[in-house]
Amino acid sequence: MTITTPLSSTERSTIHRLRERGRTSRRDLHAVLDAGLVCHVGVIVDGAPVVLPTGYGRIGDVLYLHGSSANRALLAADGHEICVTVTHLDGLVCARAVFHHSMNYRSAVAFGTARLVTEDSERLAALHAVTEQLAPGRWDHARLPTRKELAATAVLALPLDEASVKVRNGPPADDPQDYDTDFWAGVLPAALTFGQPEPDPALRQDVATPAHITAMAGRARGAGRLA
């Protein structure tokens, strides 16, 4: 699989409605995933869908999810189909007509069979990816996992073979007859934004806030639009 390999051509990962919102480039898939912090993973437990938020990381074309090794939904997913969705809300689209209200967003939906990672070196690499996804630089500025901690962490791998990417951008699209009305229309942009770091009250007084944290403070996360 290379960056030019198409995302997929299966029925469920093909955008049918509003096709102009669909993206089929792997580069766009990576961009949407890399900009995120929380994914929503769907698994089937006792015949019913369960959707859980969790952190994740990406290495090439494998997505890694992590959780406690006591997380039964995560463990139960091993060998089963899961769906992982990452969504960025970029704006509220306020149209003249209620019917045309919408949101600007970037979303990625990945389908596949989950595999519980059992090898320590892959688990460590996955935790590196998950930690760096949270805040680039953390891995080099924290105590690394012990064997016991590694064992207490469950890591699921999902190959990014089959996925769909959707993007909505730009102003509202109203019906022609509605443009000449008194109703306001436009977009209220939105972005996940970081505030100022709050040092742990128990932090040793002489430890300064490191550059990789101050670099994120006061900024929006992953607000970069796709081309």
Add this chain to the structure above:
Amino acid sequence: MTITTPLSSTERSTIHRLRERGRTSRRDLHAVLDAGLVCHVGVIVDGAPVVLPTGYGRIGDVLYLHGSSANRALLAADGHEICVTVTHLDGLVCARAVFHHSMNYRSAVAFGTARLVTEDSERLAALHAVTEQLAPGRWDHARLPTRKELAATAVLALPLDEASVKVRNGPPADDPQDYDTDFWAGVLPAALTFGQPEPDPALRQDVATPAHITAMAGRARGAGRLA
């Protein structure tokens, strides 16, 4: 069902791990749902889970999701179990140990059997809730749906009988032996924040940005922590 009715007592909606993060009050469930804009709905399609982002609204103890009446995943959910999850990311929790990295968040996970809303009056009420959830005030400042538009909208109802709410707040929790190290630890707060409104380029020049939009501009959405 009243505000004092417990959320549920089923196995899947009971928090087992990190029980101190669980909330069982219906008030907390409502607060988490009301602060959100996007939910992730899990449905089973051809035996596999599918997780889709969508808008929603709440009326009392019923959650309404809406989408196009051509959205097959939404239509297929009628009469079947679904799971709807709303997650607010409130901060990145940077611990001294990689293992104790976490996120501050509020999340609600609701389980139940979806019902496709067929009655026009309930569909209209649901669209009102969905529209006002997006931006309070929109319903009174937009052209209301026609019969044809109503027919082109699929609305799913989910009774909020069975749900779980989880919250993580506050600083990292490291192991005792890690506190006296050079590693920085703390929280980088995060919130979905609105920018300044971008009027539709096709907006009539004499239409000013209304107060219900300017009231949201430059502010964080639903950043209120639970008690």
